[in-house]
Amino acid sequence: MTAKIALEAKQLSLAFGGLKAVSDFSLRVPERGLCGLIGPNGAGKTTIFNLLTGVYQPDHGEIWLGGTRLDGKKPSAIALAGLARTFQNIRLFGELSVIDNVRTACGVRARSGLVRSFLRTPLFLAEERAMIERSYDLLDVLGIAHRADEQAKSLPYGDQRRLEIARALATEPKVLLLDEPVAGMNTQEKHEMRSLIVSLRERFDVGILLIEHDMGLVMEICEEITVLDHGVTIASGNAAGIQENPAVIEAYLGAPEPDEPPSQGPT
Amino acid sequence: MSAGDRRTRSLAERVTELRPNPLVAAVRSAWPFVIAIVIAFVLQAVVAPAMSPFKAKMLLDIGIAIVLASSLNIVNGMAGQFSIGHAGFMMIGGYAAAVVTYYGSIKLLGVPLGVDVPVIGGFMGSGDLLFLASCIVGGIFAAVAGLVVGLPSLRLRGDYLAIVTLGFGEILRVLVQQTPEVPSPKEAAEAGLGTMMSHLGGALSFTGTPTYVSPTPWLENASGEQTGHAGIFFTYLIVGILLVLIYRLKTANQGRRLLAVRENEIAAEACGVNTSRTKVTAFVLAAFFAGVGGALFAHELGATLSPKELGFMKSIDLVIMVVLGGMGSITGVVCAAAFLTVLPELLRTLAPMITNLIGVSVNPDAYRMPLYALALILVMILRPQGLFGIRELWDLRWWKRYVTPAWTKIAGGWLIPRAPKDRP
Amino acid sequence: MTTLVQTLVDTIALGSLYALTALGYTLVYGVLRFINFAHSDIFTVGAWVAWSFCGLFGWLGTGSPIFAMPIILVLAMATCAALGILIELLAYRPLRRAPRLNVLITAIGVSLLLQNCGQLDWVFGRQGQPMPALVEDRSLFMLAGVNIRLVDITIVLLAGALMVALERLVYGSKVGRAMRAVSFDERVASLMGINVNRIVSITFGIGSALAAAGGLLFALKYSNIKQPADTTWVLLGLRAFVAAVVGGIGNVRGAVAGALLIAFVEQFGAAYLSANMRDLFVFVVLIVVLLVKPSGLFGKAVVEKV
Numbered sequence: 001m002t003a004k005i006a007l008e009a010k011q012l013s014l015a016f017g018g019l020k021a022v023s024d025f026s027l028r029v030p031e032r033g034l035c036g037l038i039g040p041n042g043a044g045k046t047t048i049f050n051l052l053t054g055v056y057q058p059d060h061g062e063i064w065l066g067g068t069r070l071d072g073k074k075p076s077a078i079a080l081a082g083l084a085r086t087f088q089n090i091r092l093f094g095e096l097s098v099i100d101n102v103r104t105a106c107g108v109r110a111r112s113g114l115v116r117s118f119l120r121t122p123l124f125l126a127e128e129r130a131m132i133e134r135s136y137d138l139l140d141v142l143g144i145a146h147r148a149d150e151q152a153k154s155l156p157y158g159d160q161r162r163l164e165i166a167r168a169l170a171t172e173p174k175v176l177l178l179d180e181p182v183a184g185m186n187t188q189e190k191h192e193m194r195s196l197i198v199s200l201r202e203r204f205d206v207g208i209l210l211i212e213h214d215m216g217l218v219m220e221i222c223e224e225i226t227v228l229d230h231g232v233t234i235a236s237g238n239a240a241g242i243q244e245n246p247a248v249i250e251a252y253l254g255a256p257e258p259d260e261p262p263s264q265g266p267t
Numbered sequence: 268m269s270a271g272d273r274r275t276r277s278l279a280e281r282v283t284e285l286r287p288n289p290l291v292a293a294v295r296s297a298w299p300f301v302i303a304i305v306i307a308f309v310l311q312a313v314v315a316p317a318m319s320p321f322k323a324k325m326l327l328d329i330g331i332a333i334v335l336a337s338s339l340n341i342v343n344g345m346a347g348q349f350s351i352g353h354a355g356f357m358m359i360g361g362y363a364a365a366v367v368t369y370y371g372s373i374k375l376l377g378v379p380l381g382v383d384v385p386v387i388g389g390f391m392g393s394g395d396l397l398f399l400a401s402c403i404v405g406g407i408f409a410a411v412a413g414l415v416v417g418l419p420s421l422r423l424r425g426d427y428l429a430i431v432t433l434g435f436g437e438i439l440r441v442l443v444q445q446t447p448e449v450p451s452p453k454e455a456a457e458a459g460l461g462t463m464m465s466h467l468g469g470a471l472s473f474t475g476t477p478t479y480v481s482p483t484p485w486l487e488n489a490s491g492e493q494t495g496h497a498g499i500f501f502t503y504l505i506v507g508i509l510l511v512l513i514y515r516l517k518t519a520n521q522g523r524r525l526l527a528v529r530e531n532e533i534a535a536e537a538c539g540v541n542t543s544r545t546k547v548t549a550f551v552l553a554a555f556f557a558g559v560g561g562a563l564f565a566h567e568l569g570a571t572l573s574p575k576e577l578g579f580m581k582s583i584d585l586v587i588m589v590v591l592g593g594m595g596s597i598t599g600v601v602c603a604a605a606f607l608t609v610l611p612e613l614l615r616t617l618a619p620m621i622t623n624l625i626g627v628s629v630n631p632d633a634y635r636m637p638l639y640a641l642a643l644i645l646v647m648i649l650r651p652q653g654l655f656g657i658r659e660l661w662d663l664r665w666w667k668r669y670v671t672p673a674w675t676k677i678a679g680g681w682l683i684p685r686a687p688k689d690r691p
Numbered sequence: 692m693t694t695l696v697q698t699l700v701d702t703i704a705l706g707s708l709y710a711l712t713a714l715g716y717t718l719v720y721g722v723l724r725f726i727n728f729a730h731s732d733i734f735t736v737g738a739w740v741a742w743s744f745c746g747l748f749g750w751l752g753t754g755s756p757i758f759a760m761p762i763i764l765v766l767a768m769a770t771c772a773a774l775g776i777l778i779e780l781l782a783y784r785p786l787r788r789a790p791r792l793n794v795l796i797t798a799i800g801v802s803l804l805l806q807n808c809g810q811l812d813w814v815f816g817r818q819g820q821p822m823p824a825l826v827e828d829r830s831l832f833m834l835a836g837v838n839i840r841l842v843d844i845t846i847v848l849l850a851g852a853l854m855v856a857l858e859r860l861v862y863g864s865k866v867g868r869a870m871r872a873v874s875f876d877e878r879v880a881s882l883m884g885i886n887v888n889r890i891v892s893i894t895f896g897i898g899s900a901l902a903a904a905g906g907l908l909f910a911l912k913y914s915n916i917k918q919p920a921d922t923t924w925v926l927l928g929l930r931a932f933v934a935a936v937v938g939g940i941g942n943v944r945g946a947v948a949g950a951l952l953i954a955f956v957e958q959f960g961a962a963y964l965s966a967n968m969r970d971l972f973v974f975v976v977l978i979v980v981l982l983v984k985p986s987g988l989f990g991k992a993v994v995e996k997v
Contacts, residue, residue, distance in 0.1 A: 053537060079539035087537075093530035095595075095657050096523070104527045107520035108539030109278040114548065117519035118512050120296040122286050128519065130281035137275050171539050172277050203275055349792055351799070419978070423985055425791050426726040430936060431981055434974035437929070441971045579925065583799065590796055636807035643800035648785045651793045 003030035006207040007083065007175040012051055012061035014231075021047045022231040025061070028224075029175055029207040034198070036210045036222035040251060044231040045211045046088055049177050053085050054078045065174060080108060084173035086164040088180050088211075094153030098144065098163055101152050102135040105170035135170065141203060142166045142196070158189050169200070175207040176200070182214055190214065194221060219243065227251065303507025311500035316484050323482030323499065324569065325612065329605045330502035331480075331563045336588035336604040337513055337597065338556030343586065344594035345522060346549035347529025348420050349429045352436030353557055354581035358443065359412050360405030360558025361565035361572050362467055365476045367401035368566065370463045372477060373455050390497055398479040398566060402505065405562035406555040413554025417547040424532075436582060443574040444470040451475075472573035473565070481568035502563055509556055513597050516552075525549055526595065526657070587639055590653055591646055599655030611635050696835045698962040704843045704912065706954030707850035711905035712931035713938065713946040714857060715898030721874040721941045722894045725791055728798035729778060730902060731928015732805035733771050735919055737903030738910040739815045741767040742822060751823050760825040764849075767907050768900040775899025776892045784888070809919025819917045822910040846908045853904055854947060857897070861943060870894060874941070905931075926970060930957065933977045939990025948989065952976070 007029040014022045022044045029035050037045050050056045052063055054075040063070040068081050093101050110131065112124040139145040142162040147155060152163060161181060168176055181197065182190045198221055201208060212218050218225060219239040226236040229251040235242055242248055315323045339353045372378045376393055388394050412435075419431045446467040450458055452475065458466070467473055480502055483495030516522040524545050527535035536542050565572045584607075592603030614631035622628050646653060660666055712734050719727045744766045745751050750759050782801050786794050809815045826845050830838035861867040872880040873890045881887045909927070910916050917923045930953055938949025953973055960972035980987065 055533070074541070075533075075536040076539050076541045079537055085537055087534065091531045091534035091537075093527050093534065095530055095652070096526055100523055100526075103520070104523040104535075104540070105538040106278060107523060110520050112520065114516075114521050114552075117521045118515055120292065120515060122289050122292045123282070124519070125287050125292055125295075126282045126285040127278070129285045130278050131520065133281055133285075134276070134278055141275060167538060169275075205274065347792070349795060419982060423981060426795055427936070427981060427985060429795060430726075430932070431978055433929075434933075434977050437926075438971050438974050441968055445965075445967060578922075583803065586796070586799070630812075633807075633811055637804055637811070640800045640802075640804035640807060644782050644797050644804065647789075647793045647797040647800065648782070651786075651789055 003033060005029070006031040006033070006066060007052070007209070008064045009048075009052065010062045010064070012048070012058045012063070014047065014051060014056060014058050020231055022051065022058075025228075025231070025233055027209075027226055029209050031174070031207055032201045032205065033207045033224065034201060034210070034222050035208070036212060036218040036225040037228060038212065038215070038218055038225060039228035042230075043228040045228055046179060047231070048228070049085055049179055049211065052078075052177060053083060079171050079173075082172070082174035083177065084168035084171045084175075085177040086161070086168050086179050086181065088183070090160050090164055092152040092160060092163060092167075094151070096152055097149050098139065098152055098155065099132070099135050099148040101163055102138055102166050102170045103131050105167045106131040106134055108171050135166075138166045138170055141169075141200075143192075158185055161185075161193075165196075165200075169204055169206070173204075173206055175209065176204075178208060178210045178212075180211055180213060182212065182217060190217065197221065299511045300508065303511060304504060307500045307503035307507055310503050311497050315482060315499045320482060325609065327480060327482050327498060327502055327567060329608045330499070330506045331560055331567065332588065332604040332608045333506050333601050334502075334509055334560035334563060335557060336585050336592070336600050337509055338553045338560060339585045340553075340589050340592075340595070340597065340600045341513065341516070341525070341556070342549045342553035343589050344596070344600065345517065345525040345529065346546055347525075347594075348546055348549060349425065350416075350432040350550075350553075351429050351579070351582050351586055352416070352432035352434070353553070353585050354577045354579070355416075355432075355436035355439045356409040356412055356554040356557035357561035357564065357581065358436075358439055358574065358577040359554075360409040360561030361577065362443065362473060362561075363408040363558070364401035364405035364562030365473045365565040365572055366463055366467075367404050368398055368479070369449070369473075369476050370455055370458070371397050371401070373452055394477070395479070395497065395501070398477075398501070401566075402501075402559050402562040405565070406558040409558025409561065410551050410555040413551040413557075414547065416554070417550030420546045420550060421543045433579065433582075436579060440574040440578055443467055449474055468573070470574060472571045472576075476565055476572060478568040479566040480563050483568075498566075498568070505559060505563065509559075510597065510601070517595075517597060521548075529595070587643055590643060593653030593655030593657065595657040596653065596655035596659055598660035599653060599658075602660070603654070607639075614638075693836045694962055696837045698958050700834075700837060700839065700843055702951070702954045702958040704846045705958065706951040707847050708905045708909050708912075709931045709934045709954055710947045710950035711850050711853060711901045711908075712928065713935040713950045714854070714943065715902045716932055716935035717938070717940055717943060717946040718870075718894050718898045720935070721943075722870060722877075722891055723783070723787075723794075724941075725783075725794045726798070726932070726940070727783075727898075728795065729801035729805060730898065731924065731931065732802050732809075732919075733775055733899045733902040734906040734909070734928060734931070735924040736774060736805060736809065737767050737771045737899075737906030738822070738916050739809065739906075739919060740770045740903065741907040741910060742820055742916055743815070745823050745825070750825070755823060755825055763825060764904060764907060767903045771903035771906075772896040772900040775895040775902075779892060779895040784891075806920040806924075815919050817918050819915055819921070822914050822916050824911070824914060826911055828914070842911055846912060849904065849908065853901060857901070858943065860897070866890070866893060930970075930973055933973055936987055937977060937980045939987030942987070942989045945987060945989030949987070952988075 005028050009025060009027045012022055012025040013020070025048060027035070037048065039045055047056065051058050052070070054070065054073050054077070058071055061071070065081055065083055070078050070081060070083065073081070093104065096104070110127045112121070112127050116124040136145055136148065139148055142165060144159050144162050144166070147159060152160070155163060165178065165181065178197070182193050185193060194217055197208065197210070200206060210218065210222060219242075223238065224236065225239060225242045227234050227242060227245070227248050234247045234251055235245040310326070315326065318326065335353070335357060339350070342348050342350050372394070376397065416432060416435050420428050423431060446465055446469050449466050449468045450462065479496050480498040481496050482498060524535070524540045527538065527540050528542050528545050532542050561577070564570050570576070588603045588607055589600055591607070592601070593599030611632065614635055618629055618631040655663070661671065712731065715730045715733070716727060719725070719730065741763050744763050745755070745759075748759070778801055782797055783794065786797055810817050826842045829841055831841050831844060832839050861870060869880070869885045869890050870893070872883065872885055873887055877887055931950065934949040934953040935946045936949070937952060938945030938947070953976065956972050956976050957969045961969040964972070
């Protein structure tokens with residue numbers, strides 16, 4: 001079975017000053033595919049997310065989403081094109097309510113501008129209504145609808161991660177980038193999140209690229225895994241192949257217990 | 268299991284079936300404006316005549332303060348772009364409007380302006396129309412300036428942006444100070460366009476603007492002819508329109524984008540919000556309304572349209588209103604603007620009592636600013652989001668507990684602001 | 692020629708004053724990463740405190756003793772240092788972890804508080820006062836037809852000495868090393884056993900003392916003191932502030948360079964273009980620098996980590 005490619009990165013490179021953060025990175029995420037990106041701490045995984053979503057511009061290489069070229073665009077234009085992400089260090093709109101966080105992202109697909117908002121035209125009213133409906137549906141899927149009216153910053157940690165995913169999905173992406181979705185969660189929560197991630201593909205018709213330190217999770221659910229070390233791809237393939245790859249074993253041997261979640265970033 | 272019945276539907280798929288009846292929508296769109304007009308009319312025709320001239324003037328001051336503070340709330344409160352040069356937009360709007368009415372009255376309407384400016388053409392006559400047009404012109408000029416000042420906000424944030432806005436206000440002040448005197452009505456009648464644009468009164472003030480915004484009684488004489496200006500009507504008409512528009516902004520997608528930019532710029536951008544455009548829009552909108560507020564101020568009785576009056580301190584006054592009221596809260600800022608406008612008077616009334624209490628004579632005017640400053644610091648330390656935070660009056664706990672049930676008893680569910688986000 | 696030399700002399704003297712004040716902005720920004728809007732008011736308070744001490748010692752008239760100047764200088768600097776430390780303790784320390792906007796608004800609040808409390812009758816009052824000539828008002832020598840006044844020389848020498856002392860402190864002492872460590876990374880500095888609160892207090896103290904010296908020298912140069920909330924002070928503070936930003940806020944040498952640049956633009960603009968538009972030139976320089984290189988001429992750009 002060969003699926004069409006949704007997201008493709010071709011030979012991306014990025015250097016900060018003299019330091020090569022990413023070199024010659026290539027990746028393909030098929031439509032509705034579920035791919036993993038792993039590597040020891042500091043391997044450049046989040047940097048790749050930042051490249052894909054336009055936070056950084058690559059020195060070389062191309063990024064394609066379907067037929068659209070993404071490199072050189074602003075992050076907002078990339079989100080509009082259909083690539084959404086979550087953040088490792090959670091970035092919510094803290095003062096806004098949970099539902100408003102999702103509504104804001106839904107609004108990206110709305111057509112009403114300032115004048116329609118001021119005049120409350122039929123289109124505006126329909127869109128606002130639709131945004132509310134869709135936001136509640138999204139919160140239902142993520143299991144946090146009962147907290148819709150709470151302030152986002154008052155949510156417990158796990159629910160904040162769920163809200164980030166709901167918000168990313170609200171932009172109606174073709175490919176979703178998840179940056180350590182189960183970091184800091186207990187076994188029960190991890191288990192729930194795992195089945196959730198798997199179910200998202202069908203429900204939202206999206207391909208998923210996942211950064212995760214939890215090897216078990218990645219090996220279990222990802223069809224394609226890319227292993228990164230010092231910005232260089234050292235292996236890629238399916239779970240079985242990766243686990244036996246000597247380069248991967250070597251990269252992880254010096255690293256402090258790759259099965260453990262890494263120390264939390266600034267909170 | 269097939270994918271179809273488990274899919275979460277997209278926005279576009281839902282919109283088509285949710286379109287309301289256009290007629291109903293039109294009524295819903297228009298009624299708040301109608302209410303605003305009615306309230307403004309009642310204030311002018313019923314409330315103001317019952318007040319002392321002094322209190323009526325206070326009513327005007329409150330209205331103008333609401334316009335200015337609410338406009339600042341768009342950029343400072345909602346979009347989180349800290350601007351401390353807001354009086355600059357007010358200055359541009361005020362001077363542009365003053366040019367329009369002063370030279371316009373002389374050139375277009377042929378009125379020899381003097382100390383006692385007559386009412387030109389009665390209520391909503393040519394004079395009033397010229398004044399309303401001048402408000403719009405003032406707003407547009409200020410909006411253009413807002414576009415220019417908004418551009419640095421794309422590169423700068425926080426403290427740096429604050430300095431640039433401050434610098435903008437100062438540059439404007441220096442420039443206006445260089446302008447020559449306003450020509451007398453007689454000279455103005457012969458003046459060309461160049462003179463009109465450049466003769467703004469320099470460091471002193473723009474003199475001779477007709478006082479359309481005055482609290483003088485209206486429809487005074489027996490035959491029902493208008494003798495005074497409908498200043499309160501116009502001021503509160505603008506207040507009403509502005510508040511309706513800001514409320515609609517805040518509860519719309521566009522407004523949530525402003526708040527998203529304020530809360531987390533990087534996340535907003537990742538959610539597809541074009542932060543540059545959003546910020547510039549906020550500046551332009553805020554500047555427009557500040558310009559309109561400036562136009563009101565320029566025609567207010569007893570107000571001097573001078574660069575000194577509209578300097579840094581005026582901007583700070585407005586910032587205090589927004590910060591105390593709650594950054595992003597419409598009703599909070601309205602309350603703060605009204606309260607802080609009345610406060611000096613309140614202090615003056617209270618001064619004798621305080622003097623009796625502590626046995627030392629105090630000058631209330633001297634203690635007003637230290638009190639403001641202290642309040643500002645304390646609010647920042649104790650309640651950093653301002654008194655109301657981002658919430659509105661009717662979201663507050665005590666309001667929900669006491670006022671809402673009481674109102675429900677009186678009027679049923681009518682006019683209770685209901686968040687449109689209730690689950691369908 | 693005369694104008695040129697006179698303008699040059701004024702540029703150097705004023706530039707030194709701006710530098711003293713700009714250093715305070717820069718030092719505080721270095722350790723706390725926020726612009727202390729109230730700093731310019733410390734400058735004002737410095738001048739007024741100096742005047743008050745003159746009154747206390749009966750040196751308000753002419754012919755004060757030669758040792759009056761150092762005594763007043765030390766007293767003014769000490770008072771303002773204490774004031775600066777107090778302000779940090781009461782107003783800024785509770786907000787150490789708050790968003791920067793809140794700290795900025797608080798700083799504006801402190802600035803307003805100082806200005807308006809200074810205006811109260813029992814503090815400094817609403818009237819300007821003549822500043823006694825603690826430094827004898829005489830010309831030292833003529834240069835191209837321009838009187839070089841003793842006070843100008845005093846300003847440049849004193850400001851220079853203070854700046855050298857600061858440089859030695861920041862780069863050559865244990866406290867200075869701690870300051871730089873806090874500036875580099877507050878969390879790591881505190882893990883290394885540095886008492887961050889103490890360092891912040893010291894920084895505020897030093898910055899405020901320098902501003903007080905600047906205030907006193909300014910009052911001496913123009914031999915009068917405007918009332919505490921006068922716009923002259925606000926504009927003066929703004930210029931010093933612009934100097935710090937233009938030089939690259941957080942950078943000690945940049946602040947001095949920025950101060951000289953701003954004084955140059957202001958004085959030459961006033962002398963050769965238009966005296967009324969001097970502030971315009973200053974702010975145009977500011978806006979151009981911020982738009983072209985937001986981190987200032989000598990500053991390093993800070994990038995937010997995603």
